[in-house]
Amino acid sequence: MIYLDNAATTPMSAVAISEMTKVMQETHGNPSSIHGHGRQAGKLLREARQDLAHLLGTKPQHIFFTSGGTESNNTAIIGYCLRHQNQGKHIITTAIEHHSVLETIDYLVQHFGFEATIIQPVNQEITAQQIQEVLRGDTVLVSTMYANNETGSLLPIAEIGRILKDHPAAYHVDAVQAIGKIPIHPEELGIDFLSASAHKFHGPKGVGFLYASSADFDSYLHGGDQEQKKRAGTENLAAIVGMVAALKEDLEQQDEHYQKLEGLKSAFLDEIADLEYYLNESQHQLPYVVNIGFPGQKNDLLLLRLDLEGISISTGSACTAGVVQTSHVLEAFYGPDSHRLTESVRISLSPLNTEEELKQLAQTLKNIIGD
Known part of the structure; x- marks a missing residue:
């Protein structure tokens, strides 16, 4: 898991x-x-x-x-x-x-x-x-x-x-x-x-x-x-x-953690370089959150398939009673008709995560999206 x-x-x-x-x-x-x-x-x-x-x-x-x-x-x-x-x-x-x-x-x-x-x-x-x-x-x-x-x-x-x-x-x-x-x-x-x-x-x-x-x-x-x-x-x-x-x-470990998370995010994106994706982010950004979309991939189905593989991510805020619903944040960013609203998922990291876990996520995404 x-x-x-x-x-x-x-x-x-x-x-x-x-x-x-x-x-x-x-x-x-x-x-x-x-x-x-x-x-x-x-x-x-x-x-x-x-x-x-x-x-x-x-x-x-x-x-x-x-x-x-x-x-x-x-x-x-x-x-x-x-x-x-x-x-x-x-x-x-x-x-x-x-x-x-x-x-x-x-x-x-x-x-x-x-x-x-x-x-x-x-x-x-x-x-x-x-x-x-x-x-x-x-x-x-x-x-x-x-x-x-x-x-x-x-x-x-x-x-x-x-x-x-x-x-x-x-x-x-x-x-x-x-x-x-x-x-x-x-x-x-x-x-x-x-x-x-x-x-x-x-x-x-x-x-x-x-x-x-x-x-x-x-x-x-x-x-x-x-x-x-x-x-x-x-x-x-x-x-x-x-x-x-x-x-x-x-x-006490703030700087160390921040650098580690920057490295994890970078390593993950390197691992999926062969996939077509886009990032939903601004110029000023925390490395703890990777909001990413894969063209043509519905986020609710992607979340479900990752869950079946023992990997927990989300489509956005957890405070919506467990319902997968359109992100008001992405709607504010891109408009109500953007394909990003139904394609984007949130991968959020902590210092407890490892590079091996991110590699496994990347490989699982390649397997799913390559089907």
Whole structure:
């Protein structure tokens, strides 16, 4: 079995599993309890928050633990826009965002009278100039991803941050696909909110975090006073500890991993040089994702045949209830009638993958497409 769908989720690292197991075996208290067991749990929670803040180059009070990227995106977008709707009800985002951003903004449009400007890519790129051209006095939030989950395309986060420096709008960045892969320090980049999810960098599923430059946003979940009264509910302590351990390990080997993935991608493309194919990517790109199409080959059938050979890839985002559907990202890139929408597949890599696995994928593709 070969796993090449890491943009959907990554295998958990040994260090994350070890740290989580230790917490589950030794720490039983609720971090909000005042007795000894609770204080022990609370200490671990504080240390995890401090460690994560250090990794991001910020302070612990800017870190809020959540259940993952979707909750972090919802919290930042809904929480900030509703708190500041008296300052403006205009939101800017892009057509290639994850559904947890696009659907959340649409919710504000449909139910609270917000207006959204959705930037379309030009030549597979989103530029800072496009953001600047549609900024208005009543723009309250700009929300963009850092790296696209379907193509690996990078957006010009630092440039957008500089543009917004002198504008009252807040800047939210969905960094789910970028965190752990490239250096990210939100305060240096001019980011006000940053979303991340542990299972994209070899941590556990169901946990993530939100960086917020201030607590000036409405709570998304209501109840207890956890997370500085901004996120009610008992913290998933074991998962939080595992997440921080996984991210720390990834960041310690970040340059090495990046170079390895560049090599794996290059070697794979060399192996299939005799096949007719095209890549769906932009000028600025992460090597972790290879969005590739083979003319005349239907992506759903290709995915199925690879699955029968024990190779797992995808046709795009995993957050569509297991349904193979047309990619809204590729539609934004190439238009609704492009053949690429039904031919393209996503091969997403991690440092755990090997050159031998990519060679086997290449040979299997040659066997299938050569039939």
